[in-house]
Amino acid sequence: MNSKNQQEINANHQNYLEQLEQxxxxxxxxxxxxxxEAAKHEFRIKFNHYLQEKMTAAAAETYSEVLQEVQDFINQFAQQAATRALDVESITTPKIGGFNPAKPQFASFSETLSQQRNQQSNLLQLSNVEPNSEADKLALQSLGVIPED
Incomplete structure (x- = not known):
C-alpha cells in the first residue's frame, strides 16, 4: 500500500504541479x-498629443498665410483706390496754363489771362482781321481779344 500511496501522492503532486503551471x-x-493595454493606452495618448501638435502648427501656419494674403489684398486694394483717386483728380482738375489750383496765385492768373488776350490780339493783327460790324466788335471785346472802349 505504501507503494500505492506513494503513487497517489506522486499523482497528486504531479496534478498540483500542472495546476500551478497553468x-x-x-x-x-x-x-x-x-x-x-497599458502600451496601447500610452501610444494613443502620445499619438493624440502628436496629432494635436501637428494640427496646431498647421492651423497657425494656415492662419499666418491667410492673414498675409488678406494684408496683401488690402494693401493692393488701397493702392488701386489711391491710384484711381489720383486719376480722377487729374481728370477733373481744371487745366489753366500758369495757374495751379492747389496753390492759387491770382497775380499769375491775371498775367496769364493778359498774355492770352495779347496773343489773340496779335493773331488778329497778323491776320489783318478787323471787326466789320458792331456785333463783331462786341464779340471780340467779350472774348477779351480787343480792349473795351
Missing part, C-alpha cells in the same frame, strides 16, 4: 494583456 501561465498571460 496558474503561472494564466498569470503571465494576464500580466502580458495588462502590459499590452
Amino acid at each position: 496558474l503561472a501561465i494564466s498569470a503571465a498571460l494576464a500580466q502580458a494583456e495588462i502590459a499590452s
